[in-house]
Amino acid sequence: QVQLVQSGAEVKKPGSSVKVSCRASGGTFNSYVVNWVRQAPGKGLEWMGGIIPMSGTANFAQKFKDRVIFTADESTTTANMELSSLRSEDTAVYYCARCLYSSSWYLAFDVWGQGTMVTVSS
């Protein structure tokens, strides 16, 4: 059973960028979509978009489409999310999550990473 292992916590200055990685352990991504979901402290879940590592096809939530880049490297079974022009409101836990279905953008995510806390503070 594949597990998703994310990179460690980050502290960033406003205006800078952050890159969070998500590695598939015990398997590969195959043709599954790797989604990114964030959760601000005490708040709900927010879908940011995702990528199909096999093809590089990406999909973006409207709110983030101008500030986020999704990449993936199949050789290292790693997917990355880079968010730029950071502001305090971007302080959140960022999760990667795999879709239940192969090659599908369906919002049912059955495998999740442990989460990466990103703090944006001057």
Next chain:
Amino acid sequence: QSVLTQPPSASGTPGQRVTISCSGSISNIGSNTVIWYQQRPGTAPKLLIYSNNQRPSGVPDRFSGSRSGTSASLAISGLQSEDEADYYCAAWDDSLHDAAFGGGTKVTVL
């Protein structure tokens, strides 16, 4: 302000049945299937229900989902202390071309 509306809290005693509502519109719940997640404190969300009423393997049959029109609901029967968590509904929104999530419902076992 979340696109899908959930009550902020719900509670029950052990063994009781608790129901959580999720209200949307024709462009989300009215057109697409609903997903439910459970999130215990300090942990990642867990897929509980997909396609309105399907349970992934390993999810107890105490959890059930339903959809009617532009609303959905999650029922927890035989409430247990381990069910104390936040619950989120989600659906794709065809008008927004985006994912819609509820604000979450905190379930407390009294």
